[in-house]
Amino acid sequence: MSPGELICPAGTPAALRTAVDAGADAVYCGFQNATNARNFPGLNFTPDELAGAVAHAHSKASKVLLALNTYPPAGKVDLWRAAADTGARLGVDAFIVADMGVADYIARTYPDIRIHLSVQAAASSPEAIRYYCENFGVKRVVLPRILTIPEIRSIRKEIPCEIETFIFGNHGLMVEGRCSLTNYLTGQSTNMDGVCSPASDVEFVRHDDGTMSSRLAGFAIDCFGCGEKAGYPTICKGRYTVPHRSDAYYAFEEPVSLNLARLLPELIDAGVHAFKIEGRQRSKSYVRSVVSAFRAAVDDIRAGRPANITDLVALTEGQKQTQGAFATKKWR
């Protein structure tokens, strides 16, 4: 039976301790720079903080996975190499990697440290995954959130590495690692700078009638009615108009989060080795609630008990949840 490892987010040392104490099998985190895809203001770890985090996690038998999952622009590769060197020195258990140059460096320099293929590498077929396994010794692939469970089951049979899937949090719509939407509007790149709708370019305006609009670098992303639930000010969750429709609509996806709690037994049965909870940008409160809920659910399922699934909808974007592509091809 798949161990159903819980891979949990940590944006700060306090969040990491919270995740570990709530039962995380592993925690993923990044440094305070462009080497990871959540390079957000005030978030992430200094090398000293990471050292303390690794010690705490290891003392509780949890692992620490270091996200080096962005794409270095030419001329800046040394920053990623240095991050890998620091991670190795501090004893992280795996690197989460997307760029082939970074993967190659780690595979050659630290052959004993595991490489996990980031969702940012967008490997969505057995052939693509095998390319990374054969060339860089990748031990685990984080699958894009675009596959149905039968498709995951069939991929599992054709690849030599473990599978990790997202089970909760941001419902990524675009193929990750292939999205320049933020850079188009703001001049900061998701792939090269690790940002997505950077806070420095975000503006919320409350209008007298109680509506609230969100803007990114001056572009209107959405306007929420008085009681309407809100989402992140990301381009792929924005409302737009098109010539053939009279009203603005969510052209890509409405504000909604992924929640696969009810699909856990099927995912375990399909051979998914590890479950990833998204949300390094979220608070300790989120980490505590979500990790505890999934810890209990996975433990129940593995013990053959019916899973007691805590309601997490209050934590979701737009206060709405979906099983996205995992449940049906119709999502596409």
Add this chain to the structure above:
Amino acid sequence: MHWRAGLDPKGAKIVRGAGSRLSCVLVQPLLSRVVRRIGDRHPSVFARLGIYKKSAFLIDPVELPFALHLCPDPEAPAFRAVPRDSTPHAQAMIRGRFMLLLELVDSQRDGDAAFFSRDLEVSGDTEAVVRLRNALDDVEGSIAEEAAGILGAPGRAILARLRRAYKSEAEGFQQA
């Protein structure tokens, strides 16, 4: 469901004018002590704030008689109650029910979730808000308890009473 619309000034009975100014004078000394002590005990907060430690934040608990003006500058920390009719300049504004703000500071609630539900409102410099949130979220333990502790037994009693009051209010609304 009316408390969901708690950001509506009418529903929240915002206090303006003389009453507001009197309340400010009364709470002023306590607030200054709180922010100085928190800053001393958790210096890492300033690193996460970055250049925004020099920023001013207006924290607006909609149902209290005053707003709060926070300057988390380690060299000159300031936390003042300010009357609503003459709030000083601030780079960023954070607005919501007092208990929600307290729970956010203590990481008992998630800020993004409160934003999604529209219980929390932010405006001005979004990066400043995000940095403040991340900085406070990295503080272990309860900042509210710490602050109450600074004020001794009366402080703790007030906090406990506040929590009870808000709990029963929230439950009352859920039943309604």
Add this chain to the structure above:
Amino acid sequence: MAKLTLGPIAYHWSAETRRDFYARIADEAPLDEVYLGEVVCSKRAPFHEPDLPDTIERLERGGKKVILSSLAEVMLKRERKATEELVALESHEIEINNAAGLLARDKRPHRIGPFMNAYNEAAITWMAGRGARHVCLPTEMPAQSIRVAAQAARELGLGVEVQVFGRASLAVSARCYHARAHGRTKDNCQFVCELDAEGMPLSTVDGKPVLRVNGIQTQSESYVCLLAETGRLVADGVSHLRLMPQATDMVAVAQVFRAVLDGAMPGQEAGASLRDLCGAAPFSNGFYHGTAGHEFVAEVR
């Protein structure tokens, strides 16, 4: 001498439109190389693949080298099969846009497409060691990174390509947003994307045109235009300049770029001609200049 290339058609143009388009390109456009093949949506391929041999022949007769491009997203059985068949080809050069293609190609020579994220010298060196002979850099790369990447690639003997004209590909997805806009899903899309020759325009709620939906792809509203930057690109080691097909007179667009490369037309005149050819589409070069992609920065000389 830098080469001028024409990228693969990103849109679902009809077979007839494509035939006419490539006939003119073959006969009249001053292009060195033309990329063919469906890169965006595997469902479209059956419509125009039957014409491929004729199109290739026609273009080659017109003196153009033909390169076949692979799908950017490979997930379904038919997409895996299409990729496998393409990379098995020995008759033509191929451009690979998904790692699935790299596996089957092994170390046989190939080109790296713009969807492969060849952002830096380390990745390019790795790719070159695995048979890459040519690399098209991601559209969002800024000038100073292009320079470092291009120099590294040239030292390895690789050709280096940069998109200098046409809407930028900003994202791809598993979901079809064209189908979604018409209340359908990808599986029953009924090919609504054919309605929009240059993608479906998306405007913000306050009426500002910003993006284009092209099936599973999201493109920029603006045309990337690096006409004034061609000199610097070539000096920095870029060997191939790519024009992306738009529903405008691409022969004339190619002539303008050719004239600038040849030094036969002053920059200002060329810029004005290109402006006239492209109707209302705004131009942008922000990615190159390291600012917001949609912006247009006047080149400082």
